[in-house]
Amino acid sequence: MTTEPEELLRAMVRIRAVEEGLADVYREEQEMRTPVHFSIGQEATAVGVCAAMRRSDLVYSGHRCHAQYLAKGGDLTAMVAELYGRETGCSGGRGGSVHLVDLEAGFGASSAILGEMISVGTGAAWASAVAGRDDVAATFFGDGAAEEGVFHESLNFAALRRVPVVFVCENNGYSLSSPLSSRQPAGNSITRWADRYGMPGVRVDGNDVFGVYAAATEAVRWCREGRGPYFLELTTYRWREHVGPNWDYDRDHRSKAEVDSWIARCPITRATEELRERVPGIDRARAQWETESREELAKAIAVAKASPFPAVETLLSGAYED
Amino acid sequence: MRMLKYSEAIGEATVQCMEADPTILVAGQSVDDHKGIYGTTTAAMRRFGASRVLDIPNCENAFAGIAVGAASQGLRPLVVHTRDDFMFLAMDGILNVAAKWRYMYGNKGGVPVVMRGVVGHGWGQGATHSQSLHSVFGHFPGLHVVTPASPADAKGLLVTALQGDTPVVIIENRGLYEVEGEVPEGPVGVPIGRGRIVREGTDVTIVAASLMVREAERAASALAALQGVSAEVVDVRSIRPLDEDLICASVAKTGHLVVADTSWARYGLSAEVAAVVAERAFDSLRAPVRRVTPPDSPAPVSWPLEEAFNPNADAVARAALEVLGLRGRVAVGEDELARGFVGPY
Numbered sequence: 001m002t003t004e005p006e007e008l009l010r011a012m013v014r015i016r017a018v019e020e021g022l023a024d025v026y027r028e029e030q031e032m033r034t035p036v037h038f039s040i041g042q043e044a045t046a047v048g049v050c051a052a053m054r055r056s057d058l059v060y061s062g063h064r065c066h067a068q069y070l071a072k073g074g075d076l077t078a079m080v081a082e083l084y085g086r087e088t089g090c091s092g093g094r095g096g097s098v099h100l101v102d103l104e105a106g107f108g109a110s111s112a113i114l115g116e117m118i119s120v121g122t123g124a125a126w127a128s129a130v131a132g133r134d135d136v137a138a139t140f141f142g143d144g145a146a147e148e149g150v151f152h153e154s155l156n157f158a159a160l161r162r163v164p165v166v167f168v169c170e171n172n173g174y175s176l177s178s179p180l181s182s183r184q185p186a187g188n189s190i191t192r193w194a195d196r197y198g199m200p201g202v203r204v205d206g207n208d209v210f211g212v213y214a215a216a217t218e219a220v221r222w223c224r225e226g227r228g229p230y231f232l233e234l235t236t237y238r239w240r241e242h243v244g245p246n247w248d249y250d251r252d253h254r255s256k257a258e259v260d261s262w263i264a265r266c267p268i269t270r271a272t273e274e275l276r277e278r279v280p281g282i283d284r285a286r287a288q289w290e291t292e293s294r295e296e297l298a299k300a301i302a303v304a305k306a307s308p309f310p311a312v313e314t315l316l317s318g319a320y321e322d
Numbered sequence: 323m324r325m326l327k328y329s330e331a332i333g334e335a336t337v338q339c340m341e342a343d344p345t346i347l348v349a350g351q352s353v354d355d356h357k358g359i360y361g362t363t364t365a366a367m368r369r370f371g372a373s374r375v376l377d378i379p380n381c382e383n384a385f386a387g388i389a390v391g392a393a394s395q396g397l398r399p400l401v402v403h404t405r406d407d408f409m410f411l412a413m414d415g416i417l418n419v420a421a422k423w424r425y426m427y428g429n430k431g432g433v434p435v436v437m438r439g440v441v442g443h444g445w446g447q448g449a450t451h452s453q454s455l456h457s458v459f460g461h462f463p464g465l466h467v468v469t470p471a472s473p474a475d476a477k478g479l480l481v482t483a484l485q486g487d488t489p490v491v492i493i494e495n496r497g498l499y500e501v502e503g504e505v506p507e508g509p510v511g512v513p514i515g516r517g518r519i520v521r522e523g524t525d526v527t528i529v530a531a532s533l534m535v536r537e538a539e540r541a542a543s544a545l546a547a548l549q550g551v552s553a554e555v556v557d558v559r560s561i562r563p564l565d566e567d568l569i570c571a572s573v574a575k576t577g578h579l580v581v582a583d584t585s586w587a588r589y590g591l592s593a594e595v596a597a598v599v600a601e602r603a604f605d606s607l608r609a610p611v612r613r614v615t616p617p618d619s620p621a622p623v624s625w626p627l628e629e630a631f632n633p634n635a636d637a638v639a640r641a642a643l644e645v646l647g648l649r650g651r652v653a654v655g656e657d658e659l660a661r662g663f664v665g666p667y
C-alpha cells in the first residue's frame with residue numbers, strides 16, 4: 001500500500017488550512033475555551049508518518065496533536081466540537097484540545113503531560129504483539145519530552161521486549177521558550193539514544209514529507225515484521241507561539257529572522273515545488289484543496305456550534321463505569 | 323502599607339531572600355524567559371541573571387532528587403513547577419527522599435528544598451492542568467505544605483520557607499495572581515503552621531485554603547448583607563502543620579463548620595479539618611459539618627461543566643445556610659479578578 005505524493009501534499013494542505021482557520025477563530029471569538037497548541041509549519045511529520053500506517057495501526061501524541069489526529073484520519077467535526085467543549089466532541093467535551101481520541105481511525109490518545117504517551121504508545125503496541133496481531137503503533141513526542149525519564153524507560157522496555165512501536169521525535173528545537181542548547185548538552189543527538197538501546201534510528205528532515213514518508217514506511221515495515229521498535233527523529237520548526245493562536249517572535253527567545261528562515265522552508269511549499277514538474281496542474285489542485293479544506297472547517301465549526309454542551313447533570317459520568 | 327499583586331509579592335520575596343542568601347537558586351522550565359512564570363521569576367532574573375535563575379530541562383523526576391542532593395550540600399534550590407500536576411513526576415524525590423531525609427538518616431539535618439507548584443485555574447485547563455495537590459503532599463510527615471491566599475502570605479510564607487531547614491511545598495493558585503493586597507516591604511516571614519482569621523464572625527466558621535479563602539470571604543459578605551449571618555473565615559495558610567487550635571477555637575465560638583477547598587473531599591484537607599474538629603471540638607458542634615469541594619470527578623474542559631466543577635462563593639454560602647438550618651438563598655456571583663487564565667491563549 002503506497003500513498004501517492006499528491007495525497008501527501010493534499011493532507012498537509014488540509015491540516016494547514018484547518019489549523020490556520022482554527023487559530024483565527026480561536027483568537028477572534030474566544031469560544032474555544034481551552035489551551036491549544038498548533039502544529040503550523042510541522043505538518044510533514046504527522047502526514048509522512050501516518051501515511052505509512054494503515055487504519056488499524058495506532059497513533060499516540062502529546063499536547064501538539066491536531067496534525068497527527070487529522071493525518072491518521074481522525075474525525076474533524078468531532079475534533080472541532082471538542083475544542084468548543086461540546087457533548088459531540090471526540091472526548092465528550094471533557095478532554096479539550098490536548099485529549100483527542102478517535103479509535104476507529106486508529107488515533108489512540110493524546111495527552112498534555114510530557115512523555116506520557118511515549119509509554120502508553122509502547123504499551124498499546126506491546127498489547128498488539130502479545131495478542132498476535134501485526135498492527136503497530138507510532139508515538140509522537142517533542143525534543144523536550146525526550147528529556148523525561150519515561151522516554152528512556154520506554155525505549156529500554158520496547159527494545160527488551162521487541163515491541164512494535166515507532167518512536168517519532170518531532171524535534172522543533174524548542175520546549176516552551178527554551179532552545180535545545182539550554183536543555184541538552186552540545187553534540188547530543190536524540191537519534192543516538194536509539195542506537196544505545198539497540199534499535200534502528202534515523203534522523204530525517206522533518207519538513208520533507210516524501211523523505212519522512214519513505215523513512216516511516218521502512219520503520220513500520222520493520223515493526224510489522226516483528227523485529228522490534230524503530231526510532232525516527234524528524235527535524236522541523238513550530239511557527240506560532242507554544243500555546244495559542246499568535247506569533248511570538250521578537251519577545252526575547254527567538255527572532256523574526258529565525259522564524260522567517262523556517263517559513264522559507266515551509267514543508268507545503270517545498271512539496272509543491274517538488275511536484276510541479278511531475279504533476280501538471282499541481283498549483284491549481286493545491287488552491288482547490290485549500291478552498292475545500294476551509295469549507296470543510298467552516299462546516300465543522302457550524303456543526304460544533306449547533307451542538308449542545310454536555311448537561312451539567314452528566315458532570316460525574318465517566319469517572320467510573322456508568 | 324503599599325499594595326502588591328500576589329505574583330509581585332512572590333517575585334519580591336524571591337529577590338530579597340536571594341540577596342540575603344547567596345546559596346539560593348531558582349530552577350525550573352523557562353523560569354528565565356519574558357513570561358517569567360506569570361511574572362514571579364522576572365525580577366530575580368533581571369537582578370541575578372542566568373547563573374542563579376536556571377532554565378532546566380524537562381526532568382521533574384531527576385530534579386527533585388538533584389535538588390535534595392544540592393540542598394544536603396549547602397545549596398537552597400527554589401524549584402518552580404508551572405503546574406503542580408507536573409510534580410507527580412517528582413513524587414519519589416519529594417516524598418521518598420526529601421520528606422524523609424532528616425528522619426531516615428538519624429536527624430543529622432534537613433534538606434532545605436522549596437518547591438512552588440502552580441494550580442491552573444480557568445480557560446479549560448482540564449483534568450491534568452488544574453489539580454490542587456496540597457492535600458496529597460499534606461499526607462506525608464516530614465514536609466511542610468503551605469497554601470498562601472493573600473499577597474502578604476505569598477511573600478511571608480516564601481520568606482519563611484527559604485529561611486528554614488525543612489522541605490516546603492508551596493501550592494499557589496493561578497486565580498490569585500492578579501489579586502492585590504498590602505505587603506510589608508522587608509523580607510519578613512510569616513510563621514508556617516499558623517492560620518489567620520480573615521474575618522471575624524459568630525454564627526458559622528468557614529475554614530478555607532488558597533483560592534477558596536477569597537470565595538469564603540465573598541460568601542461571608544453576602545451572608546451578612548443578605549441574610550444577617552455572621553460568618554467567621556479562617557484561612558489555614560498552612561496545610562501541614564495545620565493550626566488546629568485556631569480552627570477549634572473558632573468552632574467553639576460559632577458551633578458550626580463549613581470547610582471549603584479546591585482539592586477533592588475524599589481524603590482531602592476538608593476531611594482532615596472535619597476529623598480534627600470531630601476529635602477535639604465535638605461538643606461544640608451544633609450541626610453536622612459541610613464540605614464544599616469539587617465533585618468526585620476529574621476536572622472537565624467544557625466551560626459549563628468547568629463552572630459546575632469549581633467550588634465557589636455561592637456553594638460556600640449555600641453550605642453555611644444549610645448548617646445553620648436557614649432556608650433563604652444567597653447569590654454571590656462570579657469573581658472577575660480571580661478568573662485565572664483567560665483567552666486567547
Ligand SMILES: Cc1ncc(C[n+]2csc(CCOP(=O)(O)OP(=O)(O)O)c2C)c(N)n1
Binds near residue numbers: 064112114238
Ligand atoms: C511533565 C511536564 N512538564 C512540563 C510540562 C509543561 N510543558 C508543556 S509543553 C512543554 C514543552 C514541550 O516541548 P516539546 O516536547 O519539544 O514539544 P513542543 O511543544 O515543542 O511540540 C512543556 C515544558 C508538561 N506539560 N508536562
